[in-house]
Amino acid sequence: MTIRRILIANRGEIAVRIIRTAQRLGIETVLAVSEADRGSLGAQMADRALCIGPARPSESYLRVETIVQAALGSGCDAIHPGYGFLSERAALAQLCEDEGVIFIGPTARQIEAVGDKLRARTEAIAADVPVVPGGPVGSMSEAQALAAEIGAPILVKAVGGGGGRGMKLVERLEDLAATMDIASAEAGAAFGDARVYLERYVAQGRHVEVQVLGDGAGKVVHLGERDCSVQRRYQKLIEETPAPNLPEDIRAAMHEAAVRFAARLDYRGAGTVEFLYDVARRQFYFLEMNARIQVEHPVTEMVTGVDLVAEQIAIANGEGLRFAQEDIRIDGAAIEIRVNAEDPARDFMPSPGTVSAAHWPTGEGIRVDTHIVAGAKIPPYYDSMVAKIIAHGPDRATALDRLRAALRETRIEGVSTNIAFQAESLADPDFAAGGVDTGFLARKAAQAEV
Amino acid sequence: MSLTAKDVDEIMKLLEGSSFDRLSLEVDGLKLELERGGGGAPRAARPARAAAAPATSAAPVAAAAPPPAAKARQSSEAGLVEVKSPLLGIYYRAPKPGEPPFVEVGSKVDAETVIGIVEVMKLMNSVHAGVAGEVVEIIGANGELVEHGEVLLLVRPA
Numbered sequence: 001m002t003i004r005r006i007l008i009a010n011r012g013e014i015a016v017r018i019i020r021t022a023q024r025l026g027i028e029t030v031l032a033v034s035e036a037d038r039g040s041l042g043a044q045m046a047d048r049a050l051c052i053g054p055a056r057p058s059e060s061y062l063r064v065e066t067i068v069q070a071a072l073g074s075g076c077d078a079i080h081p082g083y084g085f086l087s088e089r090a091a092l093a094q095l096c097e098d099e100g101v102i103f104i105g106p107t108a109r110q111i112e113a114v115g116d117k118l119r120a121r122t123e124a125i126a127a128d129v130p131v132v133p134g135g136p137v138g139s140m141s142e143a144q145a146l147a148a149e150i151g152a153p154i155l156v157k158a159v160g161g162g163g164g165r166g167m168k169l170v171e172r173l174e175d176l177a178a179t180m181d182i183a184s185a186e187a188g189a190a191f192g193d194a195r196v197y198l199e200r201y202v203a204q205g206r207h208v209e210v211q212v213l214g215d216g217a218g219k220v221v222h223l224g225e226r227d228c229s230v231q232r233r234y235q236k237l238i239e240e241t242p243a244p245n246l247p248e249d250i251r252a253a254m255h256e257a258a259v260r261f262a263a264r265l266d267y268r269g270a271g272t273v274e275f276l277y278d279v280a281r282r283q284f285y286f287l288e289m290n291a292r293i294q295v296e297h298p299v300t301e302m303v304t305g306v307d308l309v310a311e312q313i314a315i316a317n318g319e320g321l322r323f324a325q326e327d328i329r330i331d332g333a334a335i336e337i338r339v340n341a342e343d344p345a346r347d348f349m350p351s352p353g354t355v356s357a358a359h360w361p362t363g364e365g366i367r368v369d370t371h372i373v374a375g376a377k378i379p380p381y382y383d384s385m386v387a388k389i390i391a392h393g394p395d396r397a398t399a400l401d402r403l404r405a406a407l408r409e410t411r412i413e414g415v416s417t418n419i420a421f422q423a424e425s426l427a428d429p430d431f432a433a434g435g436v437d438t439g440f441l442a443r444k445a446a447q448a449e450v
Numbered sequence: 451m452s453l454t455a456k457d458v459d460e461i462m463k464l465l466e467g468s469s470f471d472r473l474s475l476e477v478d479g480l481k482l483e484l485e486r487g488g489g490g491a492p493r494a495a496r497p498a499r500a501a502a503a504p505a506t507s508a509a510p511v512a513a514a515a516p517p518p519a520a521k522a523r524q525s526s527e528a529g530l531v532e533v534k535s536p537l538l539g540i541y542y543r544a545p546k547p548g549e550p551p552f553v554e555v556g557s558k559v560d561a562e563t564v565i566g567i568v569e570v571m572k573l574m575n576s577v578h579a580g581v582a583g584e585v586v587e588i589i590g591a592n593g594e595l596v597e598h599g600e601v602l603l604l605v606r607p608a
Contacts, residue, residue, distance in 0.1 A: 035599065050595070050597050051598040052597075054598070065573065066538050066570055073493070073540055075493070
């Protein structure tokens with residue numbers, strides 16, 4: 001089967017991004033839009049835009065049946081889910097499989113396998129991929145034994161928690177019993193589930209992830225890694241490749257681990273295996289796998305020259321992998337900042353509205369992925385990320401210089417953005433040196449308050 | 451009998467000159483399928499549809515390639531009320547294949563009158579007029595995809 005017309009079940013910059021590649025490949029596009037996105041750049045660029053429902057995502061972009069009906073009704077042979085929304089919903093992949101529509105992504109089973117954290121961890125262990133030492137504990141004696149094995153410091157986490165909630169730090173092993181009691185009682189009260197598990201606490205960690213492509217039949221290649229350690233409240237803000245100042249043996253071991261993990265699942269399409277790199281111990285641990293195209297995929301494209309969306313389409317089309325591992329060359333370095341419509345001066349409050357003027361940077365090595373043009377509306381219902389500015393150079397210092405210059409050139413009026421805030425991070429000597437850990441922004445904020 | 455390249459050329463010209471977007475021809479076991487614009491025709495959900503849907507066979511000729519967004523209305527009369535599709539799906543004007551449509555031009559409707567069905571993956575959703583009056587024009591095409599908010603018909607309010 002040949003993909004001739006794709007329904008894009010997404011919005012914003014990624015919809016524009018997918019349309020661009022489809023146009024280059026001579027594939028028609030149908031963009032599913034909510035009422036709030038009827039006038040968006042993507043809606044203008046696509047061959048056809050179909051209104052699928054009201055602005056609220058739960059009534060439009062998150063409706064599996066409506067998306068598949070829109071694809072069937074408009075004669076599309078495939079659906080590209082982008083990232084977020086339904087991209088990692090096994091139900092969409094499954095309905096596509098049932099209806100004979102090509103889902104540009106992994107199988108429903110693969111999405112399920114990596115979507116459940118505990119199951120993904122089990123898969124990682126089976127693939128001989130290191131995980132954060134720890135595990136569930138049923139009794140205090142079990143906890144003591146496990147804690148001794150892991151070594152302090154240790155995190156006591158609520159099974160029902162997540163996203164940073166329901167965690168307690170144990171600095172010394174002799175405090176474990178007391179902290180466990182409190183953590184268990186609190187977890188019971190907060191989440192209705194008193195179960196807790198122990199995990200090694202990584203005081204200084206870096207978020208490093210590996211881009212993979214799989215043919216769905218066990219063949220997997222990696223396209224290098226990305227360092228996404230500049231985060232605010234678990235939200236990535238700056239991403240780059242290669243990960244600076246990462247020991248070469250660690251880098252190579254991460255690549256191999258990511259390939260092993262994906263190959264074990266017979267993974268199909270583009271995916272990202274995320275690791276936490278423990279700087280002090282020089283070890284890395286599996287965090288999770290994202291079964292979709294990633295927001296920060298352009299940095300990988302800049303250094304490899306591979307159009308990841310085109311490869312996603314080719315794999316979905318049954319063409320398999322069009323290159324071998326040795327064909328992948330990393331050329332220089334690339335850094336990306338996310339432009340969010342939010343106000344750093346007001347605790348990063350989202351700043352929806354109408355963009356009155358937009359000037360995006362151009363120049364050597366500069367790429368901008370966005371749907372924001374003058375007059376564009378930023379509706380309040382969706383993520384505040386509205387653009388990505390990416391700079392590529394023969395080395396990291398050049399890429400960084402180019403990115404700084406690009407930010408100076410950027411003008412967005414009518415809404416607040418985090419561009420000045422991002423420029424401050426780029427100007428930071430620690431960032432310039434390369435290899436900051438995930439505590440970088442929190443430390444900067446704390447210093448600013450003193 | 452077989453088809454020569456010249457025959458196929460001629461058939462393509464016929465299709466091009468016609469108002470159809472797709473042609474399916476079977477001659478002595480030979481099957482020729484032509485499509486304008488290279489796109490696929492709209493499809494409904496795969497398994498046999500529930501009894502409510504007309505045009506079950508989704509006849510290729512009737513199922514034209516995607517229509518250009520909302521169709522233009524012809525009535526220029528002022529004060530007409532647009533009855534819009536409340537959701538995206540396949541629009542059916544009749545409760546079952548072969549049965550008369552829910553409403554025709556000239557039908558009297560009230561707010562609760564069902565004027566059609568919109569199918570979303572085998573789920574049939576009734577569309578109500580939402581207004582009392584007389585149907586002046588039918589805009590939505592039977593068996594075709596309609597968008598959320600697309601105008602299905604026009605009513606002259608009572």
